[in-house]
Amino acid sequence: MSDLTPLITTTRTAIRQQIRQRRQQLSIQQQQQAGRDLVHQFSQHPHIQSAQHIAIYLHIDGELDTQAVIDWCWQQGKQVYIPILHPFSHKQLLFTRLTATTPLIKNKYGISEPQLNVTQVIPYLALDLVCSPLVAFDLFGNRLGMGGGYYDRTFSQHQFVRHDQQPPYVLGLAHDCQQHDNLPIAPWDMPIKEIITPSRTLAFC
Numbered sequence: 001m002s003d004l005t006p007l008i009t010t011t012r013t014a015i016r017q018q019i020r021q022r023r024q025q026l027s028i029q030q031q032q033q034a035g036r037d038l039v040h041q042f043s044q045h046p047h048i049q050s051a052q053h054i055a056i057y058l059h060i061d062g063e064l065d066t067q068a069v070i071d072w073c074w075q076q077g078k079q080v081y082i083p084i085l086h087p088f089s090h091k092q093l094l095f096t097r098l099t100a101t102t103p104l105i106k107n108k109y110g111i112s113e114p115q116l117n118v119t120q121v122i123p124y125l126a127l128d129l130v131c132s133p134l135v136a137f138d139l140f141g142n143r144l145g146m147g148g149g150y151y152d153r154t155f156s157q158h159q160f161v162r163h164d165q166q167p168p169y170v171l172g173l174a175h176d177c178q179q180h181d182n183l184p185i186a187p188w189d190m191p192i193k194e195i196i197t198p199s200r201t202l203a204f205c
């Protein structure tokens with residue numbers, strides 16, 4: 001992967017810092033309301049209604065609270081998967097099933113994840129839908145993450161999809177305050193199809 005200019009790298013770092021602070025300042029009540037509003041968006045969404053195998057994340061750092069939508073998915077009989085850090089492949093994710101009784105551990109970033117159990121891992125391309133976290137989004141489907149490149153590497157697997165297969169439908173979940181109108185994008189940043197916030201759904205395809 002080629003390097004970005006120092007100015008673009010500095011700008012991306014500054015945007016991450018500014019928006020992470022903004023979302024960390026949301027109150028517990030605002031977070032809980034955002035989580036409930038997200039359930040409303042999920043329940044209206046055709047792609048989500050028809051999806052059976054759904055990857056989502058366990059929130060941290062003021063990210064949009066996903067517990068209520070995870071509960072909603074379980075109530076709908078859907079299977080929920082959570083990304084975990086791959087035990088040996090550098091900066092790759094594995095997706096593993098989450099149930100109400102799955103033991104959770106903290107990874108090296110302090111993010112909760114299911115304890116690795118190989119019988120519960122799903123191949124990425126077998127997922128119907130991936131709901132990714134992000135730090136910032138724009139109105140063109142670009143996303144800026146925490147800076148690890150984990151999701152960019154994951155989404156780049158779409159190039160390996162067979163002609164008779166559909167790649168997972170990828171969307172981002174964010175608070176409205178995470179919108180940024182001038183995101184400096186890198187060549188490896190993978191765009192997403194939709195952003196869902198507590199108040200709206202933005203589709204880019």
Ligand SMILES: Nc1ncnc2c1ncn2[C@@H]1O[C@H](COP(=O)(O)OP(=O)(O)OP(=O)(O)O)[C@@H](O)[C@H]1O
Pocket residue numbers: 001002134143144145146147148149150151152153156186188189
């Ligand atoms: N497909 C890829 N293969 C190899 N390296 C990659 C790939 N995608 C991104 N990277 C590397 O990952 C690093 C971080 O990328 P970037 O700053 O875009 O992360 P991010 O989008 O904020 O994080 P994430 O994808 O985890 O949400 C960069 O150095 C980039 O070169």
Ligand SMILES: [Mg+2]
Pocket residue numbers: 143144145149152186188189190
């Ligand atoms: Mg990126």
